[in-house]
Amino acid sequence: MKTMSQEEKIQRVVTFLNRQEVDFLDKVGKDALFSTGAKLSRARLISWLVDLVEHLDISGQGIKSEKDFENRILNAFKKQEGSVLTCHGRTNQGGAK
Numbered sequence: 509m510k511t512m513s514q515e516e517k518i519q520r521v522v523t524f525l526n527r528q529e530v531d532f533l534d535k536v537g538k539d540a541l542f543s544t545g546a547k548l549s550r551a552r553l554i555s556w557l558v559d560l561v562e563h564l565d566i567s568g569q570g571i572k573s574e575k576d577f578e579n580r581i582l583n584a585f586k587k588q589e590g591s592v593l594t595c596h597g598r599t600n601q602g603g604a605k
Contacts, residue, residue, distance in 0.1 A: 523554065564588070
């Protein structure tokens with residue numbers, strides 16, 4: 509039996525999302541289900557979003573608000589435009605948009 513390393517252990521995080529945010533995650537999940545047959549949970553989608561932001565090499569230094577964080581993410585995507593963005597072995601040619 510395989511034992512999990514510390515990095516592989518899954519941690520539980522409770523989030524509080526508003527109705528619009530939950531509806532967005534549900535829509536993405538339903539789009540995937542109806543177009544590919546793949547069932548995607550809200551938790552899986554949130555995990556993938558965290559992984560994506562992590563690979564943008566963003567730090568929390570100097571962030572004081574949601575707008576600061578949003579601008580940091582958008583600027584990181586702009587830097588990636590035209591290059592290859594890799595995340596868990598997946599590549600997106602032409603940059604993230």
